[in-house]
Amino acid sequence: MSEGVLFPAPRDPVQPFWDPPAQTMDPEQRRGLQDERLRDLVAATFERPVPFFARKLSVAHIEGARDMRGVDDLAAIPATVKQELRDSEQAHPPVGDYRYAGLADSVRMGTSTGTTGVPTIRLWTRHDLWVEYESAARHWWRNGWRPGMSITHAHPGYLYGGGLLLQGAYEYFGFLAIWVPPPETDEAAEQGIRTWMRMRPDIPFGHYSVGRFCEVATKLGLDPFADVGLEQSHYPGPGAEAPLTSGGSECYAFVASPCHQSPGGHVNEDWAVIEAIDQATGRPVPDGEWGSLTLTTLDRDNPLLRYDLEESVKLLRDPCPCGETTVRALWGGRVAHLVHSQGHAFQVADVERALLTVPEVAAPSLEFVVVRPGDEDAPVVVRVERGESAGDGDGIRDRCTAAIRDGIGVQTTVELVERGSLPRSGYKSVRLVEA
Numbered sequence: 001m002s003e004g005v006l007f008p009a010p011r012d013p014v015q016p017f018w019d020p021p022a023q024t025m026d027p028e029q030r031r032g033l034q035d036e037r038l039r040d041l042v043a044a045t046f047e048r049p050v051p052f053f054a055r056k057l058s059v060a061h062i063e064g065a066r067d068m069r070g071v072d073d074l075a076a077i078p079a080t081v082k083q084e085l086r087d088s089e090q091a092h093p094p095v096g097d098y099r100y101a102g103l104a105d106s107v108r109m110g111t112s113t114g115t116t117g118v119p120t121i122r123l124w125t126r127h128d129l130w131v132e133y134e135s136a137a138r139h140w141w142r143n144g145w146r147p148g149m150s151i152t153h154a155h156p157g158y159l160y161g162g163g164l165l166l167q168g169a170y171e172y173f174g175f176l177a178i179w180v181p182p183p184e185t186d187e188a189a190e191q192g193i194r195t196w197m198r199m200r201p202d203i204p205f206g207h208y209s210v211g212r213f214c215e216v217a218t219k220l221g222l223d224p225f226a227d228v229g230l231e232q233s234h235y236p237g238p239g240a241e242a243p244l245t246s247g248g249s250e251c252y253a254f255v256a257s258p259c260h261q262s263p264g265g266h267v268n269e270d271w272a273v274i275e276a277i278d279q280a281t282g283r284p285v286p287d288g289e290w291g292s293l294t295l296t297t298l299d300r301d302n303p304l305l306r307y308d309l310e311e312s313v314k315l316l317r318d319p320c321p322c323g324e325t326t327v328r329a330l331w332g333g334r335v336a337h338l339v340h341s342q343g344h345a346f347q348v349a350d351v352e353r354a355l356l357t358v359p360e361v362a363a364p365s366l367e368f369v370v371v372r373p374g375d376e377d378a379p380v381v382v383r384v385e386r387g388e389s390a391g392d393g394d395g396i397r398d399r400c401t402a403a404i405r406d407g408i409g410v411q412t413t414v415e416l417v418e419r420g421s422l423p424r425s426g427y428k429s430v431r432l433v434e435a
């Protein structure tokens with residue numbers, strides 16, 4: 001339990017893991033722990049009660065903890081998607097009938113960004129924050145980062161809970177955490193840039209919006225890397241080798257992270273059962289195949305049972321040389337963001353990787369959108385902003401087209417547009433637009 005551990009005990013900086021007993025536990029023993037925590041979850045569902053999940057359990061003929069053996073019984077329980085949480089909040093305002101802990105037990109709320117409908121409400125109890133902070137600490141330690149370092153971020157705050165969650169996780173670990181505003185305007189970006197030039201964080205900025213900071217630094221006559229100390233994003237877009245790192249702040253923000261010794265992110269399995277499911281059947285796909293990322297969070301005040309994030313994931317169970325005994329997961333991006341064209345399926349991150357090889361559009365920052373194709377056989381329209389340097393438009397267009405064809409095998413029509421003509425974002429940019 002988490003009582004009295006707001007400040008974690010110091011660790012030996014050379015020890016290989018933040019939490020060795022949890023991270024190197026014998027897999028059979030961990031499976032037993034998952035079974036036990038699942039039975040606790042089922043018991044709580046009927047005792048509270050939690051009508052939303054009681055209905056789901058009834059479908060699987062589970063009417064109490066005695067009917068639940070553990071992980072083996074999960075696949076029979078219908079998965080839940082975000083729209084169902086949204087519907088539950090509408091039918092039972094303000095927080096729905098799927099919560100195990102209510103407003104009086106919670107210390108923090110946030111909302112989703114609402115880009116795909118009415119925002120859902122997120123609630124955290126002290127204990128659930130502690131689970132996220134401990135999970136994040138394993139994450140930072142796997143990166144080789146240690147307490148006493150300084151780090152920086154530019155996550156959005158206020159109702160969007162992600163910024164405060166990240167800030168809190170950094171502080172819990174023992175970082176000096178420098179939180180600058182998201183670069184929604186040039187003025188906001190400059191505030192961050194000036195702060196970094198003054199404070200020189202040990203772990204430089206390399207989040208999603210780094211391109212925006214590079215762009216504004218260049219406008220200010222600064223070299224984004226040498227003068228400001230920015231780094232290329234260390235948050236790779238979805239792809240064949242991208243590790244799973246997050247299960248969303250509504251479910252499990254710090255569910256996994258890579259050890260950098262083998263592919264994928266190590267999943268904190270003592271606090272979650274991860275499944276890659278076939279959405280048509282609700283059953284897990286074989287290890288090594290892409291399925292929909294489905295998490296059951298354990299030992300939470302507010303767990304989610306078989307929550308399908310509608311993102312692609314692939315599970316790897318072969319042992320890892322780092323010594324951590326947990327399953328690893330690769331991340332393939334949001335299922336809804338997969339683009340199908342000319343017999344290929346790709347993510348906009350694949351287009352991004354290809355375009356970054358064309359210097360005329362990559363500096364000072366790559367700005368582009370992919371228009372979702374209406375016709376499977378037609379070339380995909382990609383709008384790309386010119387870089388700072390002028391140049392032969394036809395030549396640049398040809399190099400972009402060739403880079404994408406070589407990278408993902410699809411024909412595109414590249415439209416070169418003026419610098420500054422595509423919308424800017426202070427956080428994750430919208431790269432896939434409707435025609």
Ligand SMILES: [Zn+2]
Binds near residue numbers: 266321
């Ligand atoms: Zn490993």
